[in-house]
Amino acid sequence: MTATIKLGELAEFLGATLRGSKEKEITGLATLQEAGPAQLSFLANPQYRKYLGDSQAAAVLLKAADAEAFAGDALVVADPYAAYARVSHLFDPKPKAAPGIHPSAVIADDAQVDPAASIGAFAVIESGARIGAGVTVGAHCFIGARSEVGAGGWLAPRVTLYHDVRIGQRVVIQSGAVIGGEGFGFANEKGIWQKIAQVGGVLIGDDVEIGVNTAVDRGALADTVIGNGVKLDNQIQIAHNVQIGDHTAMAACVGISGSTKIGKHCMLAGGVGLVGHIEVCDNVFITGMTMVTHSITEPGAYSSGTAMQPAAEWRKSAARLRQLDDMARRLKHLEKRVGDVTPGSNVSSDG
């Protein structure tokens, strides 16, 4: 399960400048503090530079500017974090599934499964579905009618795609994610909610990642659309007809209400919520647990909520907050009165 790769091979793979023994064997990755003599480490964040000198790592990925500070072997690169990202996959202990269909899988006669795809135990693939080359469909996955998974995709065990979900190439979906569930569409007739069939599908671009137990609902009429390179963390809710622009990333527990449109290269921190039918422009960063109730038209960072306090102080703040409108009024009144007494700037105060 553990790869062994020579330092010289890693240098070649990364296009790095090697300082040290190209024959040294690397068996894994670790932080500067924890790396042992067969492990590769990296220095990306300057705040960890203090651990560099004493690191026991077999070698360190670092910038030229940091090379002096480490006496051991090094792979010198322009962007150590990006290099670490690239090399990390070489040491990934994640089992690789062999091509082929597990005998227990249930696959519709007219589904198309590429011979170079891997279909796990108890997977169900429905009529008209298409699984591309090199795709891994984990155990217990369900691929609904006419749904498609593009080449190079990786579906963890227990991923559900409803019908008419089209997924691009190299898409990664973690366990428990559900793509294409029926969105929350109901018409209220005299207090009774009548269900509206959700006849749209889901369209997911290339190089998307979808986290554990995340839900992406199908469209009510048109499709819900996730752009290329979008990264969705765990426990996220994407409602019907949401559109997410390319290369936008969302941390865990975000909820996006129906028909909201989010631009490209946005970042939503954990627990953020967006109401429906709004638009967020490109390059917006929203801090954790912010409630977004209207469209955002200017790039930049946005927040809501209050800062944490000891609970006893918080109770006072929270009580005062409810008096804030009254306070504002009293302040204005007071200003007026003081203005009466002490007229503007030309105060004739005799102190």
Added chain:
Amino acid sequence: MTATIKLGELAEFLGATLRGSKEKEITGLATLQEAGPAQLSFLANPQYRKYLGDSQAAAVLLKAADAEAFAGDALVVADPYAAYARVSHLFDPKPKAAPGIHPSAVIADDAQVDPAASIGAFAVIESGARIGAGVTVGAHCFIGARSEVGAGGWLAPRVTLYHDVRIGQRVVIQSGAVIGGEGFGFANEKGIWQKIAQVGGVLIGDDVEIGVNTAVDRGALADTVIGNGVKLDNQIQIAHNVQIGDHTAMAACVGISGSTKIGKHCMLAGGVGLVGHIEVCDNVFITGMTMVTHSITEPGAYSSGTAMQPAAEWRKSAARLRQLDDMARRLKHLEKRVGDVTPGSNVSSDG
């Protein structure tokens, strides 16, 4: 997979007044802007009236008052949104499961499955469970011991019912939902949490919908109860012994703590949280991400949280908020002093 229905048939189905060709064939639904010449559209929200004139739709569901504004074929109804809801199911591409039991399903000898029910691949149905007529149990579903699904229910693939979960008629449950999980019940003995068995069940009424990855915990002693017509969106948490009144709807990511009781015809927007052991009366609307920490006894709308700001401004507000108690005190003091100085109504100040 796509239905073709004549306009005249739709008029009859809806009890609508047809203006146009009753032989025209409709193959699907779309918005006014996107509908093509074989698709039916609708005008419900007045803000979309601007798209009516130019719509390419084969026909439009609309009110008599809007009929003039559209030159093409129309189905005139009293409530176009409700009519759209009703007609949407005719064009739903969702596959219909045929009655019968998939040969891979594992069904206890003493479970009762109606011959008109459909049981999907790899479903597991435990001892004493009962599945009613016309029920669809999707692939990978688990129906625990003695649990019941009433006639006409539809369980998406991968729904889990623990034991002793009783579900009414025509209930829809989306993938990943878990009904009857063991609630969070622990007794703290000298810092150690001791588990309390959750011996109650779950009782779910008729016409309920439960969304993707939503959890409804079983009762600690008595049952957790979900009323008739309740609609729960995705990623919702319903704790043990919660009671939800008929026709209440909750958007995604709501969390309800244990033993809280919610009235009828309430609406909880996304991300709302309720503490335990409180009561919310009928006809309450709670806005998104509100934290409900005490009972609500009057119908109406309720909110908490703060409005979003650019992050730099927000940091100032958040810092000031922590000074709010101090500000309130200073304001009061100032009022007193200014009152002393400036003889408000009848101040006899002698300084």
Added chain:
Amino acid sequence: MTATIKLGELAEFLGATLRGSKEKEITGLATLQEAGPAQLSFLANPQYRKYLGDSQAAAVLLKAADAEAFAGDALVVADPYAAYARVSHLFDPKPKAAPGIHPSAVIADDAQVDPAASIGAFAVIESGARIGAGVTVGAHCFIGARSEVGAGGWLAPRVTLYHDVRIGQRVVIQSGAVIGGEGFGFANEKGIWQKIAQVGGVLIGDDVEIGVNTAVDRGALADTVIGNGVKLDNQIQIAHNVQIGDHTAMAACVGISGSTKIGKHCMLAGGVGLVGHIEVCDNVFITGMTMVTHSITEPGAYSSGTAMQPAAEWRKSAARLRQLDDMARRLKHLEKRVGDVTPGSNVSSDG
């Protein structure tokens, strides 16, 4: 499915003082208000003392101090809630799985399954995994390569462990939980997110409980670590490399960002969110929906957010809050001006 136990046996089991008939048969548990003549109840919370006198319970678990107030049979104990917790398991209708492997399960040749373990239908156990004595692996569970479940564990149907997840003894995991998913690790290269392989695992202690649809991500390099006795409710998100101290409990919908470290004996109420790379010391209580943006170094209770108001009032508060920095400035200015006019106490006012 329902146990019948004599009152005398219960007294012996609990070490309780029995007042009444040791031959009386108990068939279940219920609250004081709902208990019938064959059910045991308990009085732990003083606010329910009012129901004691009229309770129809067969017997009541109570403290000596409360024994006078109940005329019927009683089991007198020092801690009635803890006694109820202990006795609750005797009446749990949860089916007990018999040891053995369901014929439909798919188990790798080199996986080790203890003969006293129970493996449910359609379970998949991968290469090198180890399942201890007395463990229940529910239907549709997936146990990844080299993962281990210690003796006495109970996995509900449909639990997913990725590879290299090590779980201690007597751990309970509810349906839909996913342990070892790939954390949200990406390096941003010129606006494009590059995936970082998550090569760490997950280490879970003894006596842990993990709720429905909760996610615990694997570590990026080292392991994500959950201490002994930790209780995680439903719908929780634990990101990569989080560390949680022994006997800490979290209510539903909590989200913990990457590399954050939480102490022992902490309690996080529902919906709390923590940013990444912070530390929370032992014995901290965080109230519902609080956003924790920095480390906590002192034990105690902490909060953020605002109190709920009727929405119309809330809108005013929220608007005023955005003016708060301005208000604070004006207040200070006014204080200065009033100070100019009325210096301290010895005011020489000319009103």
